[in-house]
Amino acid sequence: MAAQLSDQPAHSFGLRLNLGLDNLFVIFYCAFFVFLAVRLRDLLSPVTIGVALGSILLTGLLDAIENHHILAVLHAFQNATPISSEEMQLQFVESNLKFHGTYFGSFLFAFGFYRLGGLGRVIAFLLWFGYVPLGMITFAVPTDIAAPFALTRAAFFVLTFALAGAFFWRNREAPGKADMGENAERIGGARA
Numbered sequence: 001m002a003a004q005l006s007d008q009p010a011h012s013f014g015l016r017l018n019l020g021l022d023n024l025f026v027i028f029y030c031a032f033f034v035f036l037a038v039r040l041r042d043l044l045s046p047v048t049i050g051v052a053l054g055s056i057l058l059t060g061l062l063d064a065i066e067n068h069h070i071l072a073v074l075h076a077f078q079n080a081t082p083i084s085s086e087e088m089q090l091q092f093v094e095s096n097l098k099f100h101g102t103y104f105g106s107f108l109f110a111f112g113f114y115r116l117g118g119l120g121r122v123i124a125f126l127l128w129f130g131y132v133p134l135g136m137i138t139f140a141v142p143t144d145i146a147a148p149f150a151l152t153r154a155a156f157f158v159l160t161f162a163l164a165g166a167f168f169w170r171n172r173e174a175p176g177k178a179d180m181g182e183n184a185e186r187i188g189g190a191r192a
Helices: 002-007 009-039 046-078 085-116 119-140 143-170 177-187
Strands: none
Touching: 009 046, 009 085, 009 143, 046 085, 085 119, 085 143, 119 143
């Protein structure tokens, strides 16, 4: 691998480009979840919102640390600096903690989506019974068969992200009873 990264600049550039796009995505999803927290503030308790948002922002921080760590490892490879096994294990831990943060935050935000009714409930079920369980399965299966689970997990995340965007685009007015539709009276002031 070190030889490929040293001898073929295209490989190095591809990795750097991928990490740059991922860093842009980190900014985008962190901003999205900040706005989601604002949007769900009347549906969930401040503690639930704070913990969910904190978990997602921690995910963003860990994602950025992971990306910059990968860049540091790339730099070491290109300069023939030895990489310790402890450093590679740290990369593994960074990545797994990042995913745990997003699973927990998404699981909590799903309660707010559920209370929105309609498409919000579909999003909640996709998070509760798709994204989070697939993430746990990805951790549990042997690494040589984890790729399909990881790709499906990523597809669930992108799908729920897109559905949430479509839902909120369709319901652009201020949050509150208009977002809750038929559930407005039943939910009232109840909070998770």
